[in-house]
Amino acid sequence: MANINLRKFLSENKIVALLIVVCLIWALFGYLTFNTDTGVSGFLTARNFSNLLRQMAITGILAAAMVFVIVAGEIDLSVGSLLGLLGGIAAILDAVYGWPLAGTISFVLLAGAALGLMNGWLTAYLGIPSFIVTLGGQLAFRGSVLGLTGGITIAPVSPSLRYIGQGYLPGWLGNGCAIALFVLLLFMAFRTRRKRLQHSLRVPTPVMEATRLVGIGILILGFVLVLNSYQGIPVPVLVLLFVLGIFTIIAKGTVFGRYIYAVGSNAEATRLSGVNVNLVKMVVFGLMGVMAALAGLTTTARLAAGTPSAGFGGELDAIASCFIGGTSMRGGVGSVIGALVGALIMASLDNGMSMLGVDTFWQQIIKGIILVIAVYLDIISSGVKRL
Structure with a gap:
């Protein structure tokens, strides 16, 4: 009975459970970093929360698109290297050639979309497994950025580009964005509720x-x-919140979003129903490329330079965030908000353990254990039997 109740809770309240985990992690690090002399916790300060959210923004941007890739039944191991390549291109265009900011952003986003679509075309239309395609892309993109930069850091970038990674919004503008976000959430909630009622589906009271x-x-x-x-x-x-809004609308409010989940649940049945499964998969990889470009721009702006090692391991953090956030490794199940909460958990662990001076190897071990536990919880919540 206890096992059934746990499975029901995990399947119906994943986001709530994840938020509880976040609160527990923050409480633990808040206690461990408490300074008895000042009476203040080093972890639970506005400055540290600002740094924490800035750290998780890049992983969150990647994870938002990675959810679609995994839900569609595929994987992308190249996004960390693609982030580094596109961030390096942004630094070269800005610092070496003096391109205007709008031109740099437009070119990098288009390049990301093109490279992502190439991954999708190789996977969907040529039938090469996405694991192999993106593993090859990981090596090729990393080699390309080393060749373009000559293995050296490209700096300094312009103040306008730095603002994307280092700037802050004025208080009034931040308040306006928060109100707009809440209004969007209200609209999505009432729209979803109305549609479920129209189809006689169960809705909360x-x-x-x-x-x-x-x-x-x-x-x-x-x-x-x-x-x-x-x-x-x-x-x-702010960029991350914008991405959250866009991808949530795609997932819950568009026909294309429903196609992604249908492809991941049963690709053959979806194909027989008339959906162009190959096109859906290719577009999903294209979106992943755009988000890698956006994350690359943000990374270069945050570091104020393009570095050949940027994005190293970023794909693993994004994939882990998705799994921790409840995305199923079998496809067909997952949410953007869950992936972002997963990214917040990862960033909180990194931030808290760094403040405590925990060795890097222990940080990696702990995050690996948490990833395995997250996948196990996905297995027991979905009722999958071991062979």
Whole structure:
């Protein structure tokens, strides 16, 4: 009975369970970094939360698109190297050739889309397994950035590009963005509820729905107040929130989003129903390329330079964030918000253990153990039997 109740809770309340985990991690590190002399916890400060969110923004951007790739039944091991390549290109265009910011951003995003679509075409239309395609891409992209940069750091980038990674929003603008985000969430919630009622599907009671939305509103308010008490919302965090909104709308409010989940659940049945499965997969990889480009721009802006080692291991962090956030390794199941909470868990562990001076090898071991536990929880929540 206990096993059945645990499985039901995990399958129906994954985001709530993840948020509880986040709170427990923050409470633990808050206690461990508490300074008895000052009476302040080093972890639970507005400055550290700002740094923490800035750290997780890049992984979160990658994870938002990686959810679609995994839900569609594929994998992308090249995004870390692609991030490094596109970030290096951005640095070269900006620092060496003096391109305007709009031109640099446009070129890098288009290059990311083209390289992502190439991965998707090789996978979907030529039938090469995505594991092999993207593993090859990982090596090729990393070699390309070494060749383009000559193995040296390209710096300094312009102040306008640095602002993307290092800037903060004014308080009034941050408040406006928070209100816009909450309004968008309200719209999506009521739209989803109306559609489910039209199709006679189960929906939460009005009281439960209102309580959930009020809780989200309180979280957004607290988020903005804490960040405004330091220097404001970091620009990378704003970019991440924008990505969250766009990808959530794609997943829940578009026909294409439903196609992605259908392809991951049963590709053959989806093909027989008239959906162009190959095109869906190729476009998903294209979106992954665009997000790698955006993450590359943000990384270069944050470091104020293009470095050949940028993005190293980024694909593993993005994939781990998706699995921790409830995305199923079998495809067909996953959410963007879950992946971002997974990225927050990863970033919180990195941040807290670094503040405590935990050795890097222990950090890697702990994150690996958490990843295995997350996949095991996915197995027991879905009721998959071991052979």
